Amino acid sequence: MFFLFTLYRAAEHQRPKQLLVNVPLRPAINPRSIALVWVYLCASITAIALCLVSQSGHANPLPPNPVTIKVTEQVVEKDPNIAIKAAIPDDPEKGGPAALRANWPITPARIDAISPFVKEQIDTEFGTSTHELPTSNNSGSRALMVGLQWLGAVIAIFLLIYTFRHILFTLNRLFGKQRHPYSDIDVANWPSVTVLIAAHNEEAVISGSIRALLEVDFPADKLDIVPVNDRSTDRTREIIDKFVALYPNRIHPFHRIDGKPGKAAALKDATVTVTSDIIVVFDADYIPSKGLIKQLVSAFFDPEVGAVMGRVVPLNVGTNLLTRLLDLERSAGYQVDQQARMNLHLVPQYGGTVGGVRMRALHSIGGWHDDVLAEDTDLTFRLLLRSWKTVYQNRCECYEEVPESWPVRYKQIKRWAKGHNQALFRHSAALLRDRSLPTVERLDGLLLLGVYMMSPIVIIGWLIGILAFYFGDTPLAIGLLSIVAFTSYCTLGNFAAFFEIAAAVHLDYNHRRIRLLPFNLIGFIVSLVGISEATLDQLLTDHLLHRRFHWDKTVRYRKES
Structure with missing residues (x-):
């Protein structure tokens, strides 16, 4: 938290005030904030490296070169909980001071770690047979623990990669060159546009969306508004038909009474009727700003652009803590x-609404594709694999309702x-094989596809760290637990890393919201x-039982207007 607030305050101190929140000003870079970022990264990388090195350096828990071994009488009884006292000579050149003498309880891993020389001493002096101790299972347990620790280290490295990604995006947004290549286009020979409003039982919100679209600043003869009534059982069709009459x-309208x-699936059926050059998609609860259509469509004057995405802003933000978060x-x-x-020429994502x-x-x-739950992510990567660009227009703001209760959010x-x-499973292999795309674009695409897989990976990392901490014999466990815990906290905080949240609050000039960051x-x-x-x-039940994906409609809260 100290790092976040330092970065936030450093940027705020350097950045001049502005009237428009998205004006691409470039403040001077504060050395203190940059230094903190690199200290964090270097410390994390160093901690992982030291933990990995310690794996080999602490393989044998017994003191080196013991001169004599005194074993209790329990050895004769072959008790696995025997205690070995290692007598270290006082001569520093032969092992250190007598103060280092200690009792070493025998654990399964330590039994297996006793050197042949030490075992021979025990057998000779006490007439025992140390090799009869249950070492075979101990060897397997130790191998399993070492394997888990290395797996945990790999997980920590993945988390560190995502952490670096979030920091890179934050620094670029605060201090880098901003790309808004299509924002100045206001007068042009506009192409024909069809707006599809996806609506399934949307009687409470559909009228607000249609009214807003009727008032947008775009040539009326080139704008076709198509409410897609998808098998609604409430008054959605009645409300749409009233607007049609006016x-x-x-x-x-496109009234869909059956089908998948x-x-x-609804968009697939409705698109068949479209004759325009561009389609713009909205969910029924979204209210576009007056200049939104022009700002979105302006990107299509670039012939390489296949899709464009605008910015989504919550409309009911002041309802409760959840909506504020x-x-x-x-x-x-x-x-x-x-x-x-967008700035770094990576892979902006088409978001399924407020997009063209x-x-x-x-x-x-x-x-x-009508067999997907996230048609937006699926479309983004199919376009990418066919060399179409998806661009992001940060100044195209549209207003939505966000969930007001935790069960709905869940x-x-x-x-x-x-x-x-689902998009990860379908497109990651093709993305890896496609050599026509730049390496950084493919890497960012893979990281974008894998972002939702990181949550179960974080939990696995926590479990491995806890097991290693309580049952491991090497210092790797302690470092691993700390690294996984802290990097996961900083990396995946509510899907927008806390670094990015602090920067966004600063860029939006709504500074009081920073107080909600701990929540x-x-x-x-x-x-x-x-x-x-x-x-x-998804991996177990849906796959084994061949269940179809079920669409859970998000609850609406606005009253019908």
Whole structure:
């Protein structure tokens, strides 16, 4: 926490005040904040290296070169809990002072570690047979523990990679050159655009979205509004039809009464009727700003762009603690994470709503896949593998409802985890094989695909660290437990690393929100458990029982207007 607040205050002190939160100013780099970042990274890498080196340096727990071995009478009884007293001579050149004499309880690992020379001394002096002690199982236990410790070290390294990624994005967003290549386009020969509003039982919110779209700053003759009524059983169709009666030339509904459930399936059916060059997708609870359509569509003047994504801002942020924490998460995810990937020419993600897709690009990859839970992640990587760019427009703000209760949030995060992991299983191998993409782009794509898998990996790392701490014989266990605990806390905090949250609060110039930062530990734990449960369910239950994915609709809270 000290590091976060230091970085935040250092950047705030250097950065001049601004009226527009996204103006790409470049403050002077504060050496103190940069030094803290590198101290953190170097300390983490050094700790891992020292722990790995200690594995070989402490393999034998007995003192080196013991001169005499005195064994209690329990040796004759072959008791595995015998105590060996190592008598160290006073001569420093032969082993050290007598103060180092100690009793060494025999553990399974230490029995196996007794050198043949020591065993021979015991057998000769006491007429015993040390090789009859149960060493075979001890050897296996020690090998298992060493294997677990090395696995834990690998997990710690992965967590450190994600930590470095978050720090890199934060520093780039605070001090790097910002890319907004399409933000200045305001007057142009605009292409035809179809707006698809995905709606399943959305009677409480659909009217607000349609009204806002009717008022956007875009040529009306080139904007077709298509509410996609997906098998709704409430008054959604009735509300849509009322708008159609008022604006028959601007609103053309698509009423879907059967077919596969899910947003991807509904979009697939509705897209068949589209004749425009560009489609823009909204969920029914989203309210676009007046200039949003122009800002999104302007990116498609670049012929290499296949998809574009805008920024999502919570509308009900002041409801309770959860909505405030989700506001911090959204700020970090878009203001820092997405924009940094845009700055660094990496892989910004199409988010499924507040985003546009070029029809030619969509047709080139085979359209929407209706058997996925996260059609946005699936589309992002299918476009990437066909050399289409996805870009992020940070100034395209749209307003959404976020969950107001923890059970709703828990279900939402589980659905996201399953959908994202599904994209990981489908596209990671192809991404690794595709040599046409730059190496850094492929690496960032793999890290983006694997982000939801890190939660169960964190839990596995914790368990390994605890086992190693209580049952291991080497100092690797202590260092490993500390590294896994601290790097996981700093890396995966509520899906927006705490570094990024602090930077996003600064960039948005809503500084009072920084006081909520410690409460993100609650969201971190909830997300950690929910994602791990969803991943385990997906890998075991869904796979073994061949269950179909189930779409859990997010609860709406606004009253019908």
